[in-house]
Amino acid sequence: MHDTVDPDFASFVDARQGRWLRTAYLVYGDLHRAEELLLRAFTQLSVRWTRVDDPDAFVQRQLYQPALRPWNRAKPFPDEEDPVKLALAELTPAQRTVFVLLHLEELTEFEVSELLGLSHTAVHAHGMSAFGRFRTAMGAGDWRDAR
């Protein structure tokens, strides 16, 4: 591994870091933590850069799977008044992760289930309940009215 950054790696990171930082921020509700996890995921990728088949999946697993760990209990979006962030804070970590990946990253439920190591049924349930609670928190009525 050379001391100077690999140009391909630099291009890969530059192309994705902004989007993944935003996604991670909404998943964790903490910018500092999101940055730290994203840096750690890119670091892990840099060590295996020439050996990883699917760098996108690798980084996303490193980035989002910690959100599902049982000890991930930090309160998201502290001292925030933005109603969207407050609505996201109402969700459980699993619901928020699935919800953000489904609606911001626009991944399918199958992709999310493979990324997070959850069953498709669990991802679907988390997605539905998260959407309902998000709607309710946003004052948009019962989720069953949604289409």
Added chain:
Amino acid sequence: MRREDVQPLLLQAADQLPEPELADAAWTAGVRVSRRRRRTVVISVIAFIALAILASILIGVGTSGNADITPPTTPPGYIEASGKISGIDYWVAPPPGSERFLDRLETPLGDRLELPHKVRPLAKHTLDDIAAVVLVKQDDRYRPLLLGADGSWAQADVSLGAVGGEEPLSSGAISPDGRVAAFPQPAELVTVNASTAEIAHFPLPEGAFRSVSWVADGQRVLISGPSSAYQVVVGEIANGERAVLPIPATKDPDEVTAPYRIQTGAVLRYVVDGQWSDDSPLTLPVRSWQGQTMSSNSAAARVFIAEDLPEVPTRVSQPQVVAAISTLRTLPSRLLVLGEPQDSPPTYEGAGDRPFVREAGCCVVLGWYDDNNVLFRVHGWVLAWNLDSGRVRRVTEMGVDQVALGPGLRL
């Protein structure tokens, strides 16, 4: 709210975030992690090698420290020699009265050797291997009873007379192959073949013969009395050989033995035709010899009454010693001093046997169980002394006066 409305809301919520610059930082951290891992691997390998070297050193130290648990050079139950008499290691036998409590050497003789209640004639029940011969007295005559290796008894159809007022049974009566027993008789030698029940009489010139001893080939017998001794061929006679050959007699009939004879000053080896050659010199504090010399493949044994032994003082008797003299240069000779009762005068309080004093003449060597175990008789017991370990074991309690032991003893 519809699903399509969610994404703009989320994008808007995360819109104000600063643009990160993580490529360089991630790569630098990756380089650091990579180096740390490589360093860890190198340190682990070095630590493993160091531990392996340390373990090998410790094992080496442990092995050198384990010298005490390497296989011992002495056999199990080894007893240290008590000292030396005339340069020969000696042991002291368990005292009289303690024989019953010794470990037992299993033989066909059983716990107690007694005359059997039921005996079959030898003609109907031949034996392949004689373990022991005893004599049963009928009026003034004696009939030999043979004990086989299988523990069965057979009576030979021959009547023997007393010699010198004693039973005509010599310690060396049984041939080396365990098939034939020889008995000294006035003016003849009688043999009993246990495997064929054949009785043979070999006439001899007049003489009060008391002792017989087999030559190692099993074809010749030395028979001796106080004034005359002969070599008698009981097997096949070689060309020109005399069937009865006079040989030099000694005052002690028991001294004429083959293949070795132990006497004061030397161990002699029987060559042929009544000739003995010096095998080795012998310097022991002997007052007199008792019984015959009995030989194994590696040693010859005989009992002697010693002069006063400063090494093993006695109070009421003259010390007696079983001398096992090695006939191989590589093996050491050994002595077993027969002890006295622990207290003087001996008392008897019921436990064990009465502690008889081992008087002169009580004890003789009867033979060998194998090359390591000498069988000898003390008052009322036959004991075995293991030359390797120095241990003395009981063989049988004597319910008869005399016994001759043969190779059929070995189980």
